[in-house]
Amino acid sequence: MNGPMPGQKISLPGVKHVIAIASGKGGVGKSTVAANLALALHMHGQRVGLMDADIYGPSVPLMFNLGVVDQTKVPFPIEQYGLKLMSMGFLLDPNQAVIWRGPKVAQAVGSFLAQVPWGELDFLVIDLPPGTGDAQLTLSQQAPLTGAVIVTQPAEVSLIDARKGVRMFQEVRVPILGIVENMSYLTMPDGNRLSPFGSGGGKKLANEIGVPLLGELPIDPQVSACGDSGEPIVRKLPDHPVSKSYVDLANTIMNEMAKRPTDGGLPQVQL
DSSP, X not given: OOOOOTTOOOOOTTEEEEEEEEOSSSSSOHHHHXXXXXXHHHHTTOOEEEEEOOXXXXXXXXXXXXXXXXXXXXXXXXXXXXXXXXXXXXXXXXXXXXXXXXXXXXXXXXXXXXXXXXXSEEEEEEEOOSSSSHHHHHHHHHXXXXXXXXXXXXXXXXXXXXXXXXXXXXXXXXXXEEEEEOSOOEEOTTSOEEOTTOSSHHHHXXXXXXXXXXXXXXXXXXXXXXXXXXXXXXXXXXXXXXXXXXXXXXXXXXXXXXXXXXXXXXXXXXX
């Protein structure tokens, strides 16, 4: 797949909102957030696509019970659980390492946007790889992003890296829609909450940059178990408290979008 020329803006006229889900570091559950948020938006009646922009470590195939696809028989994007999906994992065997330099990674990410016929969507959710590398820069500069959602944990060590992600989006003039604090708390059998990674980090970061704290998502072993089984928790266990937290998060994002223009003209924030 050949992507657009460097610096060339990509037009997605049928897509109302393009939202990047980002984090400054790995291990904060960003891909899980992206997958479950996409499904929660679909549960609200939205037309949703999910693009896996992690070329080196795609996770969408595993979480959606899919594998390598014969493009001559099944056209992209792949449809599963009501979502339109695209991932490098549909093109390469999961045991095959992607040994590419930055320009080729950027080209692949651009091609996912420019050449995949996404059609009419209310939301295209893009799961970015962690960090601030070529894939993130390509999308920030070429995609018609409505904005970015930053995923972090409550701990200060996660906030340090999350701030780097915020700065990257600010430098390329992509608005930050808000902060999602993942693994925020653990509900004990007696109903009390524990905060194994600390508390208040997401709210602290949101206050620093003047954006909303969009949600605080709890820890639960069912989240990873469902994702590993190929059916994210929002779909497999829709009445689970974690699923309800994602449905609330989706509703919050929809309400935020209702206040804003659809052309990406969102206010900038300063850090």
